Amino acid sequence: MSKFQALKSYKSSLASGYRLLPFRFTQLHGDEYVLSNLIGEFVILDRAIIGQFAQGKLDPGGAAYEELKAKHFLIDDDSNVAVDLLALKLRTKLAPLANFTALHLFVTTLRCDHSCPYCQVSRANDDLREFDMSEDTALKAIALAFRSPSPVLKFEFQGGESLLNLSLIRFIVDEVERRNLEERRELQFVIATNLALLDDEAIEFARQHNVLISTSLDGPEDLHNRNRPRPGRDSYARTIKGIGRVRKELGRDRVGALMTTTAASLERGREIIDEYITQGFHGIFLRPLSPYGFAVKTKSYQSYGQEKWLKFYFEGLDYIIDLNLQGYPFTEYYASIILRKMLTPFQPGYVDLQSPSGIGVAAIVYNYDGDVYASDESRMLAEMGDKTFCIGNVHRDSYEDIFLNDRLLEALESSFAASAPMCSWCAFEPYCGADPIFHHTTQSSMVGKKPLSAFCNRNMAIFKGLIERLRRPEVKEIFERWAYS
């Protein structure tokens, strides 16, 4: 039929040549490199092919060309709609920035019934009321929170043990709900608690105001109790009982748990994961220990190295992958955050992996005494004597004073990964974040020297580890589920 043309007559690129779109590349291992584009789509190519690609010599009939074209690394005479699509995807990734601060953390008290050696914030004897937030401080903090343009406002109550000051939480929630009759924001409330003191009053309060419960579970009983001492040595029993109560009385999805990794955890990854499964969780966040607060003072932070932690992480991740392959859906949340960046058009709202950094602009902390911190880590750092990231006080400073504070702006600007040395040309930059506080703490520099940075080394290893695992089609399916969940 002469009215139909052959395939090759529609492939102008055979003669037209191509133009490069922005991309970066980083060695995976040996001659294999990861190339990523502006928004984190990636391909794995041999060094020689990358050379041909960059020199404009790539064969337009080859598989590498087609993959690079489909994933928006080049445009040619056949198609330039990639530019429109890249722009749209970049806007989608950056759009959440315009909402500004959504997460508002209230340190309602520093008092705590536990005395965990790794505790990243100071605690105090539990009858000293001077470590409680006052109603006046709370009112001023609430006023600041409502200055945020974010359509969603999340109020999270932290401690110390936040339930030791439930009356203030009640006061804040009532006031926020009252103001919201006019503000019409979407509200979320979270109480971070060890659950040891969960009583009927707290349960009823959480039910009435649709409050989520976030707790700590470090693993099996002996490990948990060793990590989290309290009088009676019954932290585990109380936490498990509390989790059960919340599930039964508020709903199975109303409680989440976080684990803290200690030197004692490192050999027990499977047991910790099994504990989470036993307790009915469908995911776990395998967290590194952060270098703040008591963790540094007690040498916990130095007590295990990056290598050991990465081994722990990947053993845990592979165990979780196997569980999924055997038909039990279970998520590792740190991987799922990164996979969401790698595999979807979305930008997850996780403060530690954002660039510009999420400090202040994604989350903000109101301390019990009215001091405002750019992040939870900033508060921990202050407890160690460094108040660099204390960016104001609710009694003294206006919204503008706080959010246009030079120290905050400088930290955001100087650490912005897309322009930071070594980050700006790293293929993993679209997945990574800026962490000015970590680098200030460990290297006295907002930017930091990345080869010396535990943050960089750890995340690079995880990015590569995830990309390696994505090569297995059956694992890719699991990772896609995590990424879109």
Next chain:
Amino acid sequence: MITLDTRAARFSGEAPTLERHVVRLSTNALRPRSLRKREAYLMGDGPVPEGFAWYVRVGSSVEGAEGDGHLPLIQLPSDFRYLADGDILRVFPAKSLVRAIFRKGASINSFLLTERCNNLCLMCSQPPRNVDDGWIVDEILETLAHIDFDVPEIMFSGGEPTLLGDRLFELVQASKSFLPRTSLHILSNGRSFADAEFARKLARIAHPDLMVGVPLYSDLAHIHDYVVQADGAYDETVRGILNLKQEGVPAEVRVVLHKQTVPRLANLAEFLARNLLFVDHVALMGLEMTGFTKANLADLWIDPADYADELRKAVGILDRARINTSIYNTQLCIIDRSIWRFAKRSISDWKQEFMSECEGCTVRSECGGFFSSAGLRYSAHIRPVAKIECVS
């Protein structure tokens, strides 16, 4: 397969007109007299009421019904026995033509808006003709006014409906005005919507339940352009989808599965998940053996059993990305059981058939079956499904 068209209608009596026009059928002998003069009465066994523009008799000879011979009568072959109250006919007495253009009982009623098209798809089931067919729009405008209020869905297809320009918007507005509770599905190649103003005009009508179905055949431009035989079509179609969604018009991506589209189906699914995640529906559709498909069969035919794996992969990718996905025009016995739940019974009732291999199949009532045109070529792997095993 049911017959919609006949050139063998017998007209007798005193015809109100010999020109082409549309009439609504009524079986209600007590229909208000003021309406009878523009409707046709579908005759049954009872007495013949007075005052209808036409009287329609299906099948058996017309003894007695002619009365004095003046009764304006249309006699149709028995194939038209499905006709019912509320259906609408195009009648053209001068040429003995009758076509059922609307059937109230059909799951979907499709209106061909024009035969003109700016694509020339290798597998087009409705090969385009460059003719002046503007009369069709007038006819549909008239038909829409006669359709009963509670019809669930109508479809505008072609040809390429957007080539009508502003007349398309006239039709969409009429659909909204006369049938505000009826879903409207427009099948378009999307290219005209690359003009943002064109997309905006459609959006401004604010039809309450509109979906534009747009074909996209590859993640690579030249393959799409080859399938639709139009250089540059891919970029226009993608920009068209972006503009529709930008303007808040729901859009669906439709992929016809054949030898040219199947090899990169999983890549296309990834492309959709990554770039067009906001589309409202993706339909993966088996090939219909009509129109140009017959001429291009060598370049198009692949046994669906041979692409079952690609289909399973693509559906998995789309589903994990939480894109609403359907498989159309396929048979359950040749797709992976894990994706059965995506298979819809999509073939219009008047085109749907089953093969002799289907004898004894226990899932026939859930199966999409075959286009009536499938006799030309269908999968060599069709087999009756004995029983539905428990799938955990």
